[in-house]
Amino acid sequence: MLQKVNNKRVLVAGATGYLGSHIAQIMMTQGLAARLLTRKKEKLAQYQSPEIEIVEATVTEPNTLSGSCAGIDTVISTIGITRQKDGFTYMDVDYQANLNLLREAQRSGVRKFIYVSAINGDQHRDLKIFEAKEAFVDELKKSELEYTVIRPNGFFSDMKDFLQMAGKGRVFLFGKGEQLMNPIHGADLAEIILTMIDESVNECSVGGPDVLTQNEIAELAFDAHDKVPNIWHLPDWIRRFSLWSVRKFTTVETYGPIEFFLTLMANDNVAMRYGKRKLRDFYFAEAKNN
Template sequence: MKKTNSQTVLLAGATGYLGGYIARALSQDQMAAKLIARSPQKLKLLESKTVKIIKAEVTKPETLEGICEGVTTVISTIGITRQKDGLTYMDVDYQANLNLLNEAKRAGVKKFIYVSAINGNTYRHLKIFEAKEKFVDALKSSGLDFTVIRPNGFFSDMQDFLDMARKGKVYLFGHGEQKFNPIHGEDLAIVCLQSINTHNKEIIVGGPDVLTLNEIGEMALDALQKPKKIIHLPDWIRRFVIWVLRTFTSSKTYGPVEFFLTLMAEDNIAPRFGEKRLHDFFRENS
């Protein structure tokens, strides 16, 4: 990564999957950076002459006061998939990011980079996307230079396939020929840092390999040296599961399931980027 000496980056979400890779890249490139975290000790090893670790909670705006002073670019990977601490998607994916955006505006930050997900505008009816896209709207109307990164799923999301494979069978809805290309966090971190030099843009990005769900299931089983047992369930069961969960449970329960089952039902192919392969990820985590 080419170092940009004139930039000072503030990263929110540095203890998460993607944020961790961005934080390490900032440190390795010796870019001036501030990493904010609720538990700063988790990032202690990254502290250096160029990287400062600051205790703050994006859900508590009073802890963000002055945090963007001297910052040129904010990168936020803030978001929740599986809710905890009683917080909702609106509390975190929308309001916490809005708190950070407001502080960035007050401090005169030039650019704000936000990581959402592919086809977010199409899926606004999903609880996760409702909050994410409400923040995207606020960001676009903020007056700041922005980039919205829309990855086509993380490798970490594919852990569910490994979890099924450990039990000897992978269950898929429909024919299993739906295609998509998830991306490794390390490759996506490169995209995020490169986007510092883009202007008012949305970047849709995926990994190097376009795969069917059947192929991903086979990869997971192969990584665990299990026989190739893939069970195809009728698609009406998928739709019924979503309906039942939406009707009888809270968004805390159905949000991540609704997200996963909806996006897995059709092709989602993004422009390819990176060098990390899913089969290697499965082997490393098997």
């Protein structure tokens, strides 16, 4: 499926991150034409090749983006932050930095813009992280560019919290632990994002191949550590009280990622099933290497 993009130059913003690095790796191994944006070229030196160009730019500083989209057919942006740091807010990065890139893409005549948000972001605009992401989605929809908004389920890397708790002998869940989700590996997500270059899909929620309850995810984590499952189910009022408390008594820098986690943990989060990589295999490999 990836052969389709061989003759189209793609710009990837956020290639130093978890997902962006998987996209860059596929493009390099497939010999696809790409331009990677980074603040420091040395961070992406491993991807340098005749087909891949590394360009320095800072997406929060629009003047540095001048010319970055010249000759580009499709922009893929994985730009976003989970935790606010270095003085940057969600609005600075998830919204404004992406908007800076979108405006440059428009000036350069880019055909399509692919943006990576998160599952059910359009349903949780009250959360600080989604407020910024979905504000950018609004701008993207008005841009008159072809676009695809990808809303992935949790990454396998996000599921390490279960593995770490299991390693310590106890996993805490809220409620009965029967909420469903199908987390996805970054490499599988990167593959489907690249197929979207030539697909006329405006919005797409995607997850991994296996739909699991939180209890089942916890049990996989214990299996990876060769331990008997020890799952503690906390009353949901503790989650709700914790959510209220962090919003009331901490700054948005602190509560932003916590409210995101506590809110999504309370609901089913199931997306279109895609890919071949299994959470079980990921857990066993992580447990063996740590």
